[in-house]
Amino acid sequence: MSLVRDFFIGLSENKLLNSAAKKYGLKLGAQLVVAGTNVDETIESIKKLNAQGISCTVDNLGEFVFDKSEAIEAKEKILSVVEAIHTHEVDAHISLKPSQLGLDIDYDFCFDNLKEIVAKANQYGIFVNFDMEDYDRLQPSFDILESLSKEYDNIGTVIQSYFYRAEEDIKKYKDFRLRIVKGAYKEPEEYAYQDKKDIDDNYIKLIEYHLLHGKFTSIATHDHNVIDHVKEFVKVNNISNDKFEFQMLYGFRYDLQLELVRQGYNECTYVPFGNDWYGYFMRRLAERPQNLNLVAKQVFNKKTNTFIGLAAGAFLLGRLTKKK
Ligand code: FDA
Secondary structure (H helix, E strand, C coil), rough: CCCHHHHHHHHCCCCCHHHHHHHHCCCCCCHHHCCCCCHHHHHHHHHHHCCCCCCEEEECCCCCCCCCHHHHHHHHHHHHHHHHHHHHCCCCEEECHHHHHCCCCCCCHHHHHHHHHHHHHHCCCCCEEEECHHHHHHHHHHHHHHHHCCCCEEEEEEEEECCCCCCHHHHCCCEEEEEEECCCCCCCCCCEECCHHHHHHHHHHHHHHHHHHCEEEEECCCEEEEEEEHHHHHHHCCCHHEEEEEEEEEECHCCCCCCHHCCCCCEEEEEEECCCCHHHHHHHHHCCCCHHHHHHHHCCHHHHHHHHHHHHHHHHHHHHHHCC
């Protein structure tokens, strides 16, 4: 299981395959978990979800940005999503990755890009969530959040329960709206729990803390055991439904999302869009290899076979090179 996870996480970090996939379009089953390639298609997907009582958080897919022009292009795209959310009056907010806005290039450059997006969203009363990436980007992302919060209150971020420091972070950032997740990247033992039970136990602990002491809580999981636990916990502790929401990814457990809405809970779908789907999709396969069913539906496509072959080859080559 861990080898399969490593395999897909390894693929998600492969820059060559990432750029090949960008040219390749929405393939390999990715179209089932990505809402569209452009803003118009994405707004249509959001309208359909809103009609079912589901709110949305929109993510312009993209990572491995090492070029300022690419980061500026991403910023412009996100600003156009903010504008579209406002114009179409859809129930949606923004999720973004600091690395896409230039965190790996230059801190101040990234800060300015994020500030422009947050300021624009603030004008329209739209919330902006800073998604959390891997450990190296954790502290700089918190730093930007803290600095911007002196001027803007429409921002929040993510706490990943696999990190040892998560408990300290959730206490420090309790006055922010927080999304709580288990964590999607491969992190070393030095910083993160490796055992699923430890991650799950910490996850529950963090959710309970923020529900009791924090601002609004987004519980982002497809794990029905966690969802059932939260339902019981809020009942026992008299926490009203407007203090929290459940979040799930676009294309995952749609029946459960609808059931939660029917039961009177707030449900928000994470709606990724764009051509840069590769890293996102590989992390979904790492989390749940059963998601390969999505790929299997495409497997008779010749181009797909070539791509999977290349991907597997690149992974094996990477492992052999590492062993040397
Ligand atoms: P997990 O994968 O641990 O599964 C637990 C159990 O739930 C499974 O054994 C199975 O029984 C059931 N289950 C799970 N998926 C299922 C499915 N599709 N169908 C049926 N049963 C299923 N990570 C990160 O590092 N930074 C971030 O910013 C975010 N943001 C984010 C937003 C949203 C909205 C979500 C849902 C997730 C993230 N994540 C994330 C990813 C997160 O960290 C985590 O990797 C995944 O959500 C997988 O963990 P789960 O808690 O969903 O269940």
